[in-house]
Every structure is written in structure tokens, then in C-alpha cells.
Amino acid sequence: MSRVLITGGAGFIGSTLAHRLVKNNEITVVDDLSMGKKENLADIDVNFIQHDVCDHEFMHQLLDNGKFDYIYYLAAVSSVADSVKRPLRTHKVNQESVIDTLEYIRKQKLSLKKFLFTSSAAVYGNLPDFPKKESSHVQPLTPYAVDKYASERFTIDYGRLYGLPTVAVRFFNVYGPRQNPDSPYSGVLSIVTKCLKQKKPFTIYGDGSQTRDFIYVEDVVNAMIKIATETKSPTVYNIANGNETPLIDVIHTYEKITGIKLNIIRKKTRQGDIDKSKADVSKLRQIGVKPKWSLQDGLTNYWEYLSNN
Numbered sequence: 001m002s003r004v005l006i007t008g009g010a011g012f013i014g015s016t017l018a019h020r021l022v023k024n025n026e027i028t029v030v031d032d033l034s035m036g037k038k039e040n041l042a043d044i045d046v047n048f049i050q051h052d053v054c055d056h057e058f059m060h061q062l063l064d065n066g067k068f069d070y071i072y073y074l075a076a077v078s079s080v081a082d083s084v085k086r087p088l089r090t091h092k093v094n095q096e097s098v099i100d101t102l103e104y105i106r107k108q109k110l111s112l113k114k115f116l117f118t119s120s121a122a123v124y125g126n127l128p129d130f131p132k133k134e135s136s137h138v139q140p141l142t143p144y145a146v147d148k149y150a151s152e153r154f155t156i157d158y159g160r161l162y163g164l165p166t167v168a169v170r171f172f173n174v175y176g177p178r179q180n181p182d183s184p185y186s187g188v189l190s191i192v193t194k195c196l197k198q199k200k201p202f203t204i205y206g207d208g209s210q211t212r213d214f215i216y217v218e219d220v221v222n223a224m225i226k227i228a229t230e231t232k233s234p235t236v237y238n239i240a241n242g243n244e245t246p247l248i249d250v251i252h253t254y255e256k257i258t259g260i261k262l263n264i265i266r267k268k269t270r271q272g273d274i275d276k277s278k279a280d281v282s283k284l285r286q287i288g289v290k291p292k293w294s295l296q297d298g299l300t301n302y303w304e305y306l307s308n309n
Contacts, residue, residue, distance in 0.1 A: 001025055002289045005066055007053050008074035010036030012178035016217045017072060017224060018046055035078065037056055040178045053097040060104050069113045070228055073098060080122060083144035094147035102158045114165045119236065120145065121172045121277055130225040131278040134236050152236055161236020167227055172240035172279050176217030176298065177305040189214065192251060197306060206269040208248030211276045212238040216298035219291040226289050240279030241291050249282045259302050
């Protein structure tokens with residue numbers, strides 16, 4: 001049985017990871033609940049601590065006492081728009097807390113099997129490289145993207161320079177159960193889902209032709225566990241389906257699944273939004289990871305989950 005720390009573990013990805021790992025591992029979750037929800041963990045036995053990862057003294061003590069085998073670092077202000085409004089505060093969470101944790105592990109020579117940092121496809125920006133490979137040029141357009149890129153590079157370089165067992169992953173557009181649709185900065189599919197369920201209008205910024213690479217949360221968790229437990233090199237992996245789908249097409253697919261017509265309001269494109277997004281997932285395939293959920297199946301399962309909860 002391994003000892004696992006999940007920062008941001010009350011969020012929808014972190015809590016899904018906790019549900020998957022809890023059977024055979026001792027799980028500690030740290031989350032300040034600014035975006036996550038404690039009820040996401042209500043039905044499993046984990047050591048939950050409500051706290052801010054920016055409290056370095058607290059984190060140091062936790063690392064000393066926890067003797068963790070695996071650390072999944074998901075804690076973040078996962079909002080592009082919020083980082084534009086509050087760049088310094090989001091920087092402290094999205095970069096400073098990560099580096100401080102890595103540095104403490106290094107200085108104290110803490111024994112660890114893997115430190116996995118969760119980055120974002122936002123680092124790629126709008127450059128013409130397409131599809132996006134891990135080796136593609138990057139163009140972070142917002143404080144969120146800048147911090148994610150810097151933190152993933154620190155994670156990888158702590159592995160290369162100091163021999164820490166580190167790895168980073170870049171999430172594309174993750175969706176699924178437990179995603180919080182009440183946040184104005186939530187993932188687009190959770191907001192669409194809420195609008196369908198409550199028969200409220202949905203706002204599209206732009207004409208709906210912007211494309212995204214959507215991946216179901218269960219596939220994301222599968223990939224994270226595989227990368228954490230079965231890879232050795234300090235490197236970065238895209239986590240995505242490898243498909244490019246226009247937002248308006250996703251909405252039409254969802255309308256067919258639910259039998260509900262979405263009332264769409266159109267507004268101008270927001271600053272910092274990405275036009276086209278698609279991942280090259282060949283590096284992920286090389287380690288034996290292949291998503292199991294199609295967009296149709298994932299959306300169907302997501303809708304059924306919400307209908308039953």
C-alpha cells in the first residue's frame with residue numbers, strides 16, 4: 001500500500017483520482033475548497049485537510065510527517081480569466097507553491113517514488129504548430145499559462161538536475177462528473193451541462209468554431225496513474241484524446257443526447273482564449289495509454305451521472 005498526497009484533491013479531477021486510488025492506497029487530500037467541494041470525497045475514506053498550499057510551513061510539516069510515495073500536484077487556480085484579474089495571487093498558487101514543495105523535497109532529501117505536476121494545454125497559445133506536440137513551441141498568453149509552463153519546467157528540471165523522480169502532464173479539455181459548473185471559470189462542458197439541465201441560456205464567446213480536444217475524466221485519471229507509476233524520465237506528456245472538435249458541434253451532440261435544445265447567446269471572443277486546440281498524443285500512446293471514452297459515450301455518462309445525483 002502506497003501513501004499518496006493529492007493537492008487540490010477535492011476538485012473534480014483530484015477527487016476522481018482519489019476514488020480510483022483509495023482501494024489500495026492511503027490517501028491524503030489537501031484542498032482549500034476555493035474551487036473544490038468536500039462532498040466530492042464524502043463517500044470514500046481519505047485524510048482530508050482543508051488548507052492553502054501557499055502556507056509553506058504547513059506543507060513542509062505535512063511532507064515531513066506524511067512520508068508520501070506519490071504526490072499528485074493538482075492544486076491551482078485553474079482559471080485563465082481569474083489569472084488575468086488576479087495575476088499575483090494566482091501566481092502564488094500556480095507557481096510559487098509548486099517550487100517551494102519541490103525545493104523542500106530536494107533539501108530534505110525526502111524519499112519519493114514520483115512527483116507529478118499537472119500543467120495545461122494553455123501553454124501552447126495560438127502558434128501555428130498543429131497538432132500540439134510536447135516539443136512544439138509555446139506561447140503562454142496569460143498569467144495562468146505562464147505559471148503553468150514555468151512550474152512544469154521547474155518540475156522537469158528538478159528531475160534532471162537533482163535526480164528527483166518528477167514528471168509533468170498537460171491537460172487538454174477535461175470533462176466529467178464532479179466538475180463544478182457553478183464557477184464562472186469552470187470547464188465549458190460543465191457550464192453547457194448546467195445550462196441544459198436548468199434550461200438556461202449558454203453564452204458562446206466567438207462563433208462557436210473554436211476547437212478543443214475533449215477528454216473524459218476517467219481517461220485522464222488512467223493516464224496520470226500510468227505515468228506516475230510506470231515512467232522514469234522527467235518529461236512532459238499531453239493528456240488528451242487527439243481529436244479536434246468545434247464547440248458548436250459538441251453542443252449539437254449534447255442536444256441530441258439530452259433531447260434538449262440549448263438557447264445560445266453569442267458574444268465577442270474573450271482576451272486570451274485559444275482558437276484551435278488539438279493534441280499530438282503519440283508520446284502517450286508509446287507508453288500504452290489510449291483513451292477508452294468517445295465524446296458521445298463520455299457526454300452520455302456525464303448526463304446520466306447528473307440525472308442520478
